[in-house]
Amino acid sequence: MTDWIEWKGGSRPTEYEVEVMLRNGVRSKNQSRCYDWRHFGTDVTDGDSDIIAYRIHKESNH
Structure with missing residues (x-):
């Protein structure tokens, strides 16, 4: 997946x-588990680190 x-x-x-x-x-x-997927919003300092987009980099063989 590249999009x-x-x-x-x-x-x-x-x-x-x-x-x-x-x-x-x-x-x-x-790894996806290493990120905080919640959103804090644009009106707080932590909001700059909100994830706004993602793409699967490498699928697991499990």
Whole structure:
């Protein structure tokens, strides 16, 4: 999967390794369980680190 999936907060959407795009423009790759998938909003300091989009980076062989 190469297309970005818009994310508006909530429970972790997958168990796979993902690449995420944060509200502040930073991109990161890691296991999905390593991220906080909730949204804090744009009116708080932590809101800059909200995940706004993700894509599955590598599917597991499990």
